[in-house]
Amino acid sequence: MMIGFVVSMEGPKQAKNSQQILACIDEGMSLLGESGMKAVYWQMEKNFGLKHEEIPIRPEDFTSTLDMLFGSGAAVIRKMIVSEIAKRFEPACTAGSLEEAVRAAER
Secondary structure (H helix, E strand, O other): OOOOOOOOOOOHHHHHHHHHHHHHHHHHHHHHHHHHHHHHHHHHHHHHOOOHHHHHHOHHHHHHHHHHHHHHHHHHHHHHHHHHHHHHHOOOOOOOOHHHHHHHHHO
16 A cells, blocks of 8 residues: 655656655555554654655655664564565665665665
8 A cells, every 4th residue: 555656856767666665665564554654654754854755765764763663673664664675676676774775776
């Protein structure tokens, strides 16, 4: 389930990759349920001024939000998201961290 949408002046490939990355993030976060996901995205925008569609260009702020909200439990969510990105962008994405996975998928 995709919560946001992407408005981009990037090239078609980058915009498509951003949309797919957001879909992977939403899928990885689906373990929180829809209301949990919405709460995380609300906190992300409130505390970091980071909108859902900006996650692919600001993954560090997204990671900070997860860490702030879930502490050490954020690692589980990050792994789920990285797993989804790796599935969709394989073999281009062999990154370990969420930030590395997003950056690799953006290429």
